[in-house]
Amino acid sequence: MVHYQARLDTTFAALSDVTRRGVLEQLAGSDASITDLAQRFRMTLTGMKKHVGVLERAGLVTTEKVGRVRTCKLGPRRLEEEAAWIERHRQLWSARFDALDEIVEDLKRKEKANARSKRR
Amino acid sequence: MVHYQARLDTTFAALSDVTRRGVLEQLAGSDASITDLAQRFRMTLTGMKKHVGVLERAGLVTTEKVGRVRTCKLGPRRLEEEAAWIERHRQLWSARFDALDEIVEDLKRKEKANARSKRR
DNA sequence: TTGATAGTGAACCATATGGTTCACTGTAAG
DNA sequence: CTTACAGTGAACCATATGGTTCACTATCAA
Structure with a gap:
């Protein structure tokens, strides 16, 4: 998939904001309108709409507008x-670090053997 | 932990760039200098240094400078x-979606029951 | 019809991001 | 000593981000 990396870019970016993670948690509980979310996170409708847009573009949220209210899920x-x-x-x-551990262990073993042979 | 959210912010942000994810993969294979990384990802030393800085601030990478070369791991x-x-x-x-499924199933059951009672 | 409500889009602002060039320092090696 | 090499920091650039206000549309309700 050519878009794999680009998708990871946009999803991780979407997750890198505390408000957006909060919105996801909220929506895991129940669907909500833009107004609901804006109130809960104390920001303007416009601001929240932008966040929802980011989440939507990342495929993490879908929305549907019926009447005047847009419901996010x-x-x-x-x-x-x-x-x-x-x-x-x-x-x-x-x-990687298991490998490093082995090297260290190996070094320790050799050191001991060396010490023994010197004692002889 | 007060810093939990801030840490998630910076780590997800660090992961939201394809170059930085690449650097992490490279370092999982073996340690590398800034020059190594800059060459592999075709960018200036300065540019790569910035990426490494982001990863370092996120705690995903540590570096140590010995002589003129800074080794990243x-x-x-x-x-x-x-x-x-x-x-x-x-x-x-x-x-959430299991719950939705249940609701749907429930509705179907009621519908059937309703249809049966109407047929009577 | 009139008013309140929900959302939308454009414009704006400050700051961050991803990158560069350039001038510089410190270290290694002939 | 001189030159080459590895990294660093400042300055700069274009674009993105997170937020706002303001003006507008569309819908619901009295």
Whole structure:
């Protein structure tokens, strides 16, 4: 997928704001209008609309306007790729440091052997 | 922890750039100097230094300068909080839609019952 | 019809981001 | 000593971000 990296860019960026993470948590509880969200996070309608736009572009939220109110709900993307990326990083991180540990252990063993041979 | 949200902010922001994710992957393979990284990602030393700075401030990378070369390696933070946040969101997402499914199922059942009673 | 309500879009503002160039320092090596 | 190399910091640039106000449209309700 060519868009994989771009998608990670926009989703991680969407998650990098405390208000937007809050909106996601709120929507996990129940759907909400722009007005609801704006009140809960103490900002103007316009400001909240922008945040919702960011979340929507990232696929994390979908909205539908009926009458004058636009209802926001959790979107189709479930942060699968993001979770996978992070998990993979954690694996590599562990592997890297396990390898380092082994080297250290190895060095210790050799040191001991060296000390023994010198004592002889 | 007061800094929890701020930390999530800066780490997700650090992850929202394809170059920085690339640097993390590279460092998972082996340590590297600024020059190494700058070459691999085709940008100036100054540019790469900035990226490394962002990763360092997020705790994802540590660096040490010996002689003229600054060596970068994976840092102490293992994206634990980020992984946890994402996992929790995925849980809530599922719960939310399982609940919706139940409602839909419930509606279907009632509809059938209604149809049966009307037929009588 | 009139008024309040919900959202929208443009314009604006301050600050941050991702990148560069240029001038500089410190270190290594001939 | 001289030159080359690795990094650093300041200044600059274009664009993005997070927020606002203001003017406007569309809808609901009395």
